[in-house]
Amino acid sequence: MKNTMYSILLILLTSCFNHSNIDDVIIETKVKTTTEIKYAKGFSIDDSNDDFTLIKVNSIQSKFNFTDSIYISHSINFESKDKKVLPNKLNRLALQSSTYFSYISILNKLKLIVGLSGVQYFNSSYLTKKINKDSIQEIGINGSIQMESLLKTNPDLFLIFPFELDNQIQYNSKGIQTLLISEYLEQTPIARLEWIKLFGLILNEPQLANTYFNSVEKLYYSSVKEVDSTKTVFFNLPFKDNWNMPNSNSITTNLLADAGFNYIFSDTTNDNSIRSKETVWEKAMECEYWVIIASRPTSFSLQDLINEESIYAEFPAVKNKKVIFCNTSTTDYFTMGVVEPELMLLDLINVSNPNHNPKYFKLLK
Amino acid sequence: MTKKQDIILIFGISILLIILSIWSLSVGDVSISFSNIVSILKGEVAENISWSYIIEGRFNRTLMALLGGGALSVTGLVLQVFFKNPLAGPGVLGISSGVTLGVAVVVLGGFSMVGFGANLTLVLSGLIGAFIILAILMFVAKFIRHSVTLLIVGLMLSYFTSALVSALYHWADLEQSRQFIVWGLGSFNGVSTSTIQWVLPLVVLSIASLIFIIKPLNAFALGEDYAKSVGINIKRIKTIIIIVSSLLTAVITVYCGPVAFIGIAVPQIVRGLSASRSHQIILPLAVVFGALFALTADLLIRFSGNSLPLNTITSLIGAPIIVWTIIRMNRR
Numbered sequence: 001m002k003n004t005m006y007s008i009l010l011i012l013l014t015s016c017f018n019h020s021n022i023d024d025v026i027i028e029t030k031v032k033t034t035t036e037i038k039y040a041k042g043f044s045i046d047d048s049n050d051d052f053t054l055i056k057v058n059s060i061q062s063k064f065n066f067t068d069s070i071y072i073s074h075s076i077n078f079e080s081k082d083k084k085v086l087p088n089k090l091n092r093l094a095l096q097s098s099t100y101f102s103y104i105s106i107l108n109k110l111k112l113i114v115g116l117s118g119v120q121y122f123n124s125s126y127l128t129k130k131i132n133k134d135s136i137q138e139i140g141i142n143g144s145i146q147m148e149s150l151l152k153t154n155p156d157l158f159l160i161f162p163f164e165l166d167n168q169i170q171y172n173s174k175g176i177q178t179l180l181i182s183e184y185l186e187q188t189p190i191a192r193l194e195w196i197k198l199f200g201l202i203l204n205e206p207q208l209a210n211t212y213f214n215s216v217e218k219l220y221y222s223s224v225k226e227v228d229s230t231k232t233v234f235f236n237l238p239f240k241d242n243w244n245m246p247n248s249n250s251i252t253t254n255l256l257a258d259a260g261f262n263y264i265f266s267d268t269t270n271d272n273s274i275r276s277k278e279t280v281w282e283k284a285m286e287c288e289y290w291v292i293i294a295s296r297p298t299s300f301s302l303q304d305l306i307n308e309e310s311i312y313a314e315f316p317a318v319k320n321k322k323v324i325f326c327n328t329s330t331t332d333y334f335t336m337g338v339v340e341p342e343l344m345l346l347d348l349i350n351v352s353n354p355n356h357n358p359k360y361f362k363l364l365k
Numbered sequence: 366m367t368k369k370q371d372i373i374l375i376f377g378i379s380i381l382l383i384i385l386s387i388w389s390l391s392v393g394d395v396s397i398s399f400s401n402i403v404s405i406l407k408g409e410v411a412e413n414i415s416w417s418y419i420i421e422g423r424f425n426r427t428l429m430a431l432l433g434g435g436a437l438s439v440t441g442l443v444l445q446v447f448f449k450n451p452l453a454g455p456g457v458l459g460i461s462s463g464v465t466l467g468v469a470v471v472v473l474g475g476f477s478m479v480g481f482g483a484n485l486t487l488v489l490s491g492l493i494g495a496f497i498i499l500a501i502l503m504f505v506a507k508f509i510r511h512s513v514t515l516l517i518v519g520l521m522l523s524y525f526t527s528a529l530v531s532a533l534y535h536w537a538d539l540e541q542s543r544q545f546i547v548w549g550l551g552s553f554n555g556v557s558t559s560t561i562q563w564v565l566p567l568v569v570l571s572i573a574s575l576i577f578i579i580k581p582l583n584a585f586a587l588g589e590d591y592a593k594s595v596g597i598n599i600k601r602i603k604t605i606i607i608i609v610s611s612l613l614t615a616v617i618t619v620y621c622g623p624v625a626f627i628g629i630a631v632p633q634i635v636r637g638l639s640a641s642r643s644h645q646i647i648l649p650l651a652v653v654f655g656a657l658f659a660l661t662a663d664l665l666i667r668f669s670g671n672s673l674p675l676n677t678i679t680s681l682i683g684a685p686i687i688v689w690t691i692i693r694m695n696r697r
Contacts, residue, residue, distance in 0.1 A: 239543070239547070240547050240552065240554070240555060241552065241554050241555060241671045242671070276393075276394040276395075276670070276671055277422075278393050278394045278395040278415075278419050278422070279394045279395060281395075281415040281418060281419060282395050282413060282415045282416070282419070284415070285413055285414055285415050295540070310418075311415065311418040314414045314415065314418070
């Protein structure tokens with residue numbers, strides 16, 4: 001009797017320390033669809049085998065070195081041993097970036113989100129409601145993940161930044177399946193949007209993802225303008241002595257180029273993206289437009305901008321009221337902007353058109 | 366070194382300061398010819414309008430370096446006399462940390478304002494922080510015999526205020542934290558003309574007020590008992606030192622960040638340069654040499670493309686000087 005009691009106690013105790021996930025043995029084979037990647041360079045899809053689809057994520061910038069992959073099973077015959085496989089029952093998603101939210105939103109799978117980092121970047125009423133109800137947990141502040149909060153959400157899959165590579169092993173060791181998402185490293189808005197196809201495969205909505213992508217792609221390219229050398233533009237605001245100019249082959253600069261703008265810091269690479277205030281001040285005097293993507297109060301005006309630095313009043317872009325502004329605190333630039341590049345493009349093309357109703361970019365008054 | 370030689374030294378450094386200050390107007394990322402600089406200073410319209418703003422920025426930066434260097438050096442000097450310790454200084458005693466805490470409450474606590482109100486709030490909060498730390502130090506000084514112990518108390522106060530600042534980070538958003546971190550690296554750049562217009566007279570008058578306590582300082586340096594015996598009003602001297610050093614540390618730290626080592630290292634260099642122990646010589650020498658030290662550090666930063674923080678340069682020069690001072694103290 002005593003031995004039996006001890007045995008029961010031992011079983012109970014050891015079960016308490018069992019960290020591994022014991023999934024329900026439910027095989028929900030996912031629909032196999034052929035997915036073609038046209039623009040994105042950061043991921044590839046191998047669907048040559050009928051039993052599975054293999055998603056590979058890779059770095060497209062030499063200074064970062066990472067790879068990741070995940071299998072999606074389509075058959076009960078799929079041999080999953082020693083492979084990273086997408087859970088058959090994907091009910092709980094945790095996200096490290098606000099941008100992933102937008103892809104999931106388009107695919108109507110927001111209810112799967114249980115954990116989220118960077119809540120301050122969201123303007124979503126859906127999210128506010130869910131966070132207030134505690135059905136979505138904040139798992140980190142400013143990209144830094146709080147392990148206990150993450151574990152509390154018990155996600156089936158945690159989508160992470162590439163620079164979380166070192167922590168990936170730690171997450172995996174605690175039974176959290178992860179996948180690196182590096183959509184922000186793409187060089188064009190359409191290539192970034194194409195990551196919706198990856199989300200479509202993961203969330204078992206490949207058709208919806210393809211349809212959405214194709215329609216936006218068509219709208220976007222039907223609006224693209226030739227670069228007008230006279231529509232010179234420079235970007236952003238300084239931080240103390242330094243002014244961060246985007247890489248000339250980045251998502252933002254290519255979006256501006258597609259809207260017909262001529263970026264005056266076209267020699268900018270990742271190595272010289274930090275410019276001094278003096279350099280920018282001097283060049284800004286020859287520039288027609290100024291694009292600012294920043295967080296400011298709702299009522300932020302041209303005069304408020306001049307109050308930040310008196311020299312701004314001398315910039316031709318300010319004098320001629322050609323400051324194009326995207327207020328990240330009142331728009332969904334960091335979230336839905338990722339999946340609505342065609343709207344951003346139309347805003348930029350029609351920035352001086354009084355009949356256009358802008359969503360992201362407008363002239364500062 | 367005779368008194369005459371000391372005066373020549375002060376004069377020589379002052380001439381060097383003027384030359385460096387004029388030259389500094391041409392040092393920056395944008396190349397502007399000297400003739401253009403002269404015409405801008407004359408108030409003429411520049412070829413490129415931005416140049417007049419660039420020169421204005423460089424002028425303010427140079428002026429701030431001169432004021433900051435002079436103010437922090439002289440603060441370090443009087444604090445070393447006051448606490449009878451050659452290792453005392455606004456940074457070591459935790460006074461700068463007090464100012465940092467005051468600024469952190471405003472910036473990280475979300476009380477930042479714009480315009481003149483912002484300046485006033487920051488300076489007042491910094492000043493309150495500095496006064497609190499100095500008051501604690503003076504209170505503790507009554508109960509301890511060794512001046513080194515007081516430095517350890519200052520160090521502990523620094524840790525304590527740093528812990529409070531870390532706690533404030535918890536409530537701050539990303540932008541506020543970023544602002545505060547960059548401020549903490551130190552810089553003489555980015556000060557507006559309107560700020561200079563009131564910092565300049567305040568710093569100059571504060572330093573000038575110390576001229577009236579030169580004789581009491583000389584007596585104080587020989588010990589409190591000696592100072593009392595020659596009829597010095599100790600309480601009044603202490604009050605002046607506390608007010609002036611707190612004010613100077615607060616004003617400079619608020620606008621330039623907690624600048625390391627100038628306040629502690631420059632008085633040591635000055636004592637090495639001059640054989641005189643009279644503050645009639647040491648005090649003006651500390652002012653001009655501190656200004657030279659700060660301007661040289663700032664010019665090095667400009668040559669690095671503004672990539673090096675001010676505290677990196679001041680620490681690289683200042684830390685070996687402190688080690689040398691400690692070795693020298695132990696030899697005695």
